[in-house]
Amino acid sequence: MVTLLAGLALLALLGGACAVLASACRLSAALWPLPLLAGGAVLLYGFGLAGALPVGAAVVWLALAAVCAAGVVRLRPAGFLRACRAALCTPGLALFLGGSAFFWLLFFVQQPMFTQWDEFTAWGLAPKMVVERGAFYVADPVNLKASFTYPATSLAAYLFLPFGRWAEWACLAALDTLALACVAAASALPRPRWAAAVAVFAGGVLLPYFFSDPAPGAYATQYVSAMAELPMALLFGGTLCLYFGTAPRRGLVWLTALPLALLTLTKDICFAYGLIAVFLIALDQLAAGPLRKRAVPALVQGGGLAAVVLAAFLSWSRYTAAVTPTADTAASVGSEGLSYGAVLLGGVRQLLGIGREAKFAQIMAAMGDAFFTRRVCLLGSGVLAVAAITLVAAAAWLAAGKGAPRRRVLALHLGFALCFAALYAFHLILYHYNFSDEEGLALKDYARYLTPYYQAWMLAMLCLLGRGARARLSQAALGGAAAVLAAVFCWRGVPAAGFWTNADSLYTLRADVQRRAAAMNTALDWDDRVLVLSQGDDATRWYYYRYELTARVVNGFGGFYGRLGETEDRWDSDFMNLVESENWTLYDYKAVCVPETLVAYMAEKDCDYLLIDRADDYLEREFSPLFEGGLTNDMPATLYHFEGADAEVPFTVAVATESEVR
Structure with missing residues (x-):
């Protein structure tokens, strides 16, 4: 019960802080949960590097309480209550708070536990060690190697469990709260456009199911998982959606740095995801107006955000190397222990046909075939997933105003496609260097590695469609996109069991x-x-x-x-x-x-x-x-x-x- 009350109390503090900040900055209240949660986790990360995680959790809680208290003082109690009511009338924030409270109450009753192999080897063990020991598992490894996992999911769990009372269900609820904060950023629309906000939010919640290949009768783990895939996908997409909402306010656009840093700390591949997000933001800045006027702002903002990504990545790698200077923390790939630079250089050479090995050629052929044959969503293969995303992007392009708005939608969609091609080639290189011959040729975990990108891509396009859907035809397109997602889910994707059912037999x-x-x-x-x-x-x-x-x-x-x-x-x-x-x-x-x-x-x-x-x-x-x-x-x-x-x-x-x- 203490754990449940702590989770609901933090949700209440988040809601109050969102109301105060929305009132002060004239920014949609639905945009604030993501930077507040991400900012709290990043602040906690700094204290963790200093070996003071409990102090960091106390500071985050007190900071949220201080924002609420400042709102009461500045607005007076009656004004604070009016601000809270206005914030709760914002569809995205109301859906975020209601959905998060639902997860906390449901999981408290059901007490779900971890079920996936990697949760016991890394992704569930890491937050358990952090919560119970009050320190990063790197400095206090016990049963976890330092190189096993990045700390973002542990930070999100510890933020809601600062009292050392570990509960798997609470860890799952904390990660789902972070996921819903990302979806709330996508649905940050004014109250009069509540229907569009609900459609975007519903579509965002269904994306983890849409981009899956469920086994008949299997237990769906999309929202009962401590794995990094859900936070990684939605943080990637949510960071861009937060940018779309803050772009008109130049000073507030730097809020994207907070989820961007947390994204980088989610998984090793997220260094690439973070840089892709920075590239897309800079591309949008360039498409917003004449190149001669936008080049310098785009360069400044892109450089600053890239520095955030690099700082987050290097700080963790340097920390692990300093605390446990062993082979477990070395930045190497595969059994031969090659550096990332050597792997990337060797992979590019082979892609260009220079000294191409037979194994590389076989994997390249398998990757090319997989894009058309391997199931990555309820519709089927990757080519069908890209086609579905492109249809939503086309609707967003039509819904956007003529001129710069349409250029920005087109530039972002093409930028996503270009980066996907680069990421696809990068995974080809990893299959060659980081996997055994048997695993590489079988493209082990192919869908798991690529579906987070598809999810983020679709979430960003849904967000753009929602933000541009003002005319009746574009509103109908948005409603149709959400309805199709729901229909395909009901047709092919409804699992026999999921977060809404008990899984005692497992x-x-x-x-x-x-x-x-x-x-x-x-x-x-x-x-x-x-x-x-x-x-x-x-x-x-x-x-x-x-x-x-x-x-x-x-x-x-x-x-x-x-x-x-x-x-x-x-x-x-x-x-x-x-x-x-x-x-x-x-x-x-x-x-x-x-x-x-x-x-x-x-x-x-x-x-x-x-x-x-x-x-x-x-x-x-x-x-x-x-x-x-x-x-x-x-x-x-x-x-x-x-x-x-x-x-x-x-x-x-x-x-x-x-x-x-x-």
């Missing part, structure tokens, strides 16, 4: 590990080092434990470690299963180990505990003498304290627990 295995880990945590602390064994596991349970345990989970090994002092036949891994040499083929991922070498490995890795999640006949037969009370193949999950290699019984029981699922 949590069975997760809940089992969670119960066991909760029992183990009574004896563990963050400084403890634990080796986890779960015989027959495919790494799923290992990653669940790594997420749930309040301790550092030590990596296992693969290969052969059958004699003391001989380590050349083993390799580092994540999880491990212990097997006999004659049973080598029974496991996909295995570590041949004898009792003496298990003890030696525990000592080598300075482990404090061994957690046996699931045992088997091999452990029972060969390893029982090492453990207090012995082992059985059907034993409950048990945490053993490691007494040392010289102890008569190296492993003594610390915690034993039963579980409902075996």
